[in-house]
Amino acid sequence: xxxxxxxxxxxxxxxVKPAIRRAAAARVDNxxxxxxxxxxxxxxxxxxxSRSHQTGRQVAGQPSYLWIDEAPGATKVxxxxxxxxxxxxxxxxxxxxxHRLSAAVRARVLLIDYRLAPEHPYPAANDDCxxxxxxxxxHEKLDARQI
Numbered sequence: 001x002x003x004x005x006x007x008x009x010x011x012x013x014x015x016v017k018p019a020i021r022r023a024a025a026a027r028v029d030n031x032x033x034x035x036x037x038x039x040x041x042x043x044x045x046x047x048x049x050s051r052s053h054q055t056g057r058q059v060a061g062q063p064s065y066l067w068i069d070e071a072p073g074a075t076k077v078x079x080x081x082x083x084x085x086x087x088x089x090x091x092x093x094x095x096x097x098x099h100r101l102s103a104a105v106r107a108r109v110l111l112i113d114y115r116l117a118p119e120h121p122y123p124a125a126n127d128d129c130x131x132x133x134x135x136x137x138x139h140e141k142l143d144a145r146q147i
Contacts, residue, residue: 008093032118039088046090056111065132068109070102077147078109079133086125087117110136
């Protein structure tokens, strides 16, 4: 594991997760404001940790899909559903991780950016994730065993 990922894990365990627990337990007049502050903090952390300019290939017709291919010719695909409890997204951290994941498992990775709650209530994120799975089977003509 890279020193950056060790730092992210340590920060998550010692700062982010306790902050989320405190925010969830506190009486908040405006929970959306609390979430906005948390998202703002995560964006700053993401920008700091992911200063590299790694990128992937956008999928035509699917603006929220990104192919990561560090294993040319691979026949297997990882459908990567990023963390964040379906309310937070740190795209730079996920992008760096999926590049390493693709090379390590010798597979292409489809990184999707699903809709986040509470702006898009349940089951919007689940629907987006399942739609990406169906897209791999129908559009990319993959067998489920290849995913």
